[in-house]
Amino acid sequence: MFKKVIIAEDLDVMNLGIQQVLKDLNIVDFQHSKFCDEAFLKIRAAIHQNEPYDLLISDLSFKADHRKAEIVNGDELVQKARELQPNIKIIAYSVEDKSYRIKSLFDNAGIDGFVLKGLNSIEELKKAINIISSSDQKFISPEIASALHEKNNYEIDxxxxxxxxxxxxxxxxxxxxxxxxxxxxxxxxxxxxxxxxxxxxxxxxxxxxxxxxxxxxxxxxx
Missing domain, CATH: 1.10.10 (Arc Repressor Mutant, subunit A)
Incomplete structure (x- = not known):
């Protein structure tokens, strides 16, 4: 099981839900950030301290505020996190349901799981964490898994x-x-x-x- 987790989520209610999932799984060493830049800095700092995170759980959409952001969304964050720390496990936790965008996260950023926020998201997040912590398997919420495996008449290249x-x-x-x-x-x-x-x-x-x-x-x- 993971020992150290970083959460990137700007909504308090979602952040609290993720934290409760981690506590239920007996993961007590976790931090959270409401901004992608801050989350990335924490990941980099943890590496420099030789205490890297095992898992990144990130939303994809973040509301802009008065701060000037270098990393504006979760897509960029997971990509940069993967480049900085190739062995970190990554779960995208989002309401995003566009198959192309989700597929690109697996293909380009090498995410390990995608959990769709919804009625069953808490249990699915627990399942995703369990699966990717103990194996090289990927996890995709059932609601969108079928859409990802459909053969489209046209492929973006x-x-x-x-x-x-x-x-x-x-x-x-x-x-x-x-x-x-x-x-x-x-x-x-x-x-x-x-x-x-x-x-x-x-x-x-x-x-x-x-x-x-x-x-x-x-x-x-x-």
Whole structure:
């Protein structure tokens, strides 16, 4: 079982619930932070003191306040925590239910568990902690596990990310086509670009290109 845990959660009621779960599991050495920057500093300090945390439990969404934040959301926090301390176990604890965003956390940040906040979240969090503390298994809340394993008609790849990044910076579509051709990337024709964007809009349920860019920015994809 884990001996030392750091909680990143800005809502007091959720934080207290997580703390109670840890106490129920006889984990008494834990700290919490309401800000991602603060949580990251505590993780780094613990490493320097040769007393690293075993587990990070983090929300994904944090409300902004007057402080200037370097790490603005849980997605960035878990990614930076993984880079800083590769062996730390990470559980994302969130109301987020978008399959792409959750999948990216497993694929890119290597999280060990995802618990969906809801009616059964307390028991699921206990189960997640037990599972990942005693094995290399991953834990995903049953409500979203099926969605993650569904085969989509369209998969987002690095090519799509490149297009979305250029769109977000205001690059006209015709100029993006030229950039793709210069990079030797295919497909790079106007019709292929339009088809690609159409599939992306369908995938993210976006009304138009501006809406599409807004969605992927909110999801932390770009």
């Amino acid at each position: 690095d090519f799509d990310i490149l297009i979305l990044k250029h769109l977000s910076s205001g690059t006209p579509q015709d100029d993006i086509i030229v950039i793709l051709k210069d990079l030797g990337l295919k497909p790079s024709s106007k019709s292929a670009m339009e088809k690609r964007l159409s599939k992306l809009k369908d995938f993210f349920k976006a009304n138009n290109t501006v809406h599409l860019v807004s969605i992927v920015k909110d999801m932390g994809i770009i």
